[in-house]
Amino acid sequence: MRRLPSSVVRQRRAFAILTAGFTFFIMSPVVRAEAAKVNKAAKPETVSYAAQPGDTIYEVADHYLSDPHDWRVLARLNHVDAPRRLKPGTLLKLPVALLKRDPLMVRVLAASGDAERISKTVPSLPLAEGASLGEGDAISTGSDGFVTIELEDGTHLTLTPRSTLALGTLRRTVLTGRTERDFSLVRGEVESEVEHLTKPDDRFEIHAPSIVAGVRGTHFRVNFDPLATTVEVLDGKVAVGNAETRARATKVKLDEQAPAPESELVPAGYGSVTRGGAVGAPVALLPAPMLAHPAKIQDGPQVxxxxxxxxxxxxxxxxxxxxAGTLDLIRETRTETPHASFADLADGTYFVRVSAIDGAGLQGVPRVYAFERRRNGVDASAGRAAGARSYEFRWLASRPGVDTHFRFVLSRNEDLGDPLVDAVDISGHRFVVTGLPAGVYYWTVIAEQFENGRFYETAAGVRSFTLAY
Structure with missing residues (x-):
């Protein structure tokens, strides 16, 4: 027997480990057959189809049933004795349980940092905007990775760093249009903005090892780690159920009399924490923080x-x-103090989303601010100049290619009040002050620039020196 290349073996083993313990609810033909046996006595749910000119039972079964060999079931149900002759306009009943379920694809809307696609059939590949994914694929992010995928109805799912999401059932049933979309969060966090489901039996679920979160149209987050699973609802409602209970109920669901598994309904503005398999009652989320200086131009070495x-x-x-929708995320940080900084952020317009986290680990309601990153430092120095009691001040703005004027302020006061010198519209990079008496002085220089229709000021820190003659 031909041996598989070692790289393929490693890839398949990694995928098996990744998805171990998860049920993706992709119903096999065997399971469907078992379902049919259990419900044999029950009247099957059907959907009507009007025969078109040239239709035969064989063609109808081939086009609309998952197994074309079920044409016999179709003929028997509709009392068709001549399968090759169907009168146009004849209304046929097609069992919903036998209908074909076409696969759905998802598109990578945005990707940043270390993010890759994991598949059972091909080696892992870095993810890029525009890539297509389907059933059986998984997305994994590293320490700086972010990925947002978009479904066909505009629903978005966003993964943050150190997260893995497996794509389970992604199907649309022909004729009825029913959609089934199941995802399994293996580690980390996924944020979902789900468009409203249009059909009563449409399904959208996020599975984690300890919970199942089902929605009909909402905005929510699920975060899993070995100690706890949190669900935070920002809009709509989410039904959070125990995963083990749900799995048992799924096996019994072949019997239509089986009751639905119990779940906790979490409304907007609330969250739930699951520990040890026990789904917690809804808890109010913390309100969104406010920035202390929201209009600040981020011109320093760090944001x-x-x-x-x-x-x-x-x-x-x-x-x-x-x-502004925070779908194209590029950075994140968590801090125990109400202060945070980011390094190495290029110039441009960005959006920062801020939220507070409570003692249970629930992340609160977010608030989004726009900000401008426009780095422009001012380096300044001072020293004695030639001449009696002369002092020379020098400076240089770090942003090249922009017409810059400077303002120089010298004072005896640390707050620069009652300045001795307040010189404006200086085009050069030096200023000399003479005749200074002994004492302590404070000074600064401010770079003033007008660019792209906006006025900018960047100040060097207040500096001091002492003259003792």
């Missing part, structure tokens, strides 16, 4: 934010995105 503290918060989370 820095100060938050107004939120009562009950033990940590804060900040995410940076390229878009």
């Amino acid at each position: 820095e934010f100060d938050l107004q503290p939120v009562a009950g918060a033990t940590r804060y989370r900040l995410d940076i995105a390229r878009d």
Whole structure:
């Protein structure tokens, strides 16, 4: 027997480990057959189809049933004695349980950092915007990876760093249009913005090892780690059920008399924590923090934010995105203080999403701010100049190619009040002050620039020196 290449073996083994313990609810023909046996006495749910000119029972079965060999079931149900002759307009009853379920694809809307597709059939590949994924694929992000995928109805799912999401059932039933979309969160966090489901039996579920979250149209987050699973609802409602109970109920669901598994209904503005398999009661989420200086131009070496503290918060989370909807995320951080900084962020317009985290680990309601990153540092120095009691001040703005004027302020006061010198519209990079008496002085220089229709000011820190003659 031909041996598989070692790389393929490793890939398949990794996928098997990744998906171990998860049920994706892709119903096999054997399971469907068992379902048919259990429900044999029950009247099957059907959908009507009007025969078209040239239709035969064989063609109808081939086009609309998952198994074309079920044409016999179709003929028997509709009392068709001549399978090759169907009168146009004849209404046929097609069992819903036998209908073909076409696969659905998802598209990568945005990807940043370390993010890859894991598949059973091909080696792992880095994910890029526009890539297509389907049933059986998985998405994994590294320490700086973000991925947002988009479903055919505009639903979005976003993975943050150190997360893995397996794509389970992605199907649309022909004729009825019913959709089934199941995802399994293996580790980390997924945020979902689900478009409203249009049919009563449409399904959208996020599975984690300890819970199942089912929705009909909402905005919510699921975060899993070995100690706890959290669900936070920002819009709509989410039914959170125990995964083990749900799995048992799924096996029994072949019997239509089986009761639905119990679940906790979590409304908007609330969250739930599951520990040890026990789904927690809904808890109010913390309100969104506010930035202390929302209009600040981020012109320093690092991008820095100060938050107004939120009562009950033990940590804060900040995410940076390229878009206001925070679908194209590029950075995140969590901090125990209401201050956070980000390094190495290029110039541009960005959006920061801020939220507070409570003692149970529930992330609160977010707030999004736009901000401008426009780095422009001012390096300044001072020293004695030639001449009696002369002092020379020098500076340089770090942003090249922009017409820059400077303002120089010198004072005896640390707050620069009652300045001795307040010189404006300086085009050069030096200023000399003479005749200074002995004492302590404070000074700064401010770079003033007008670019793209906006006026910008960048100040060097207040500096001091002492003259003792």
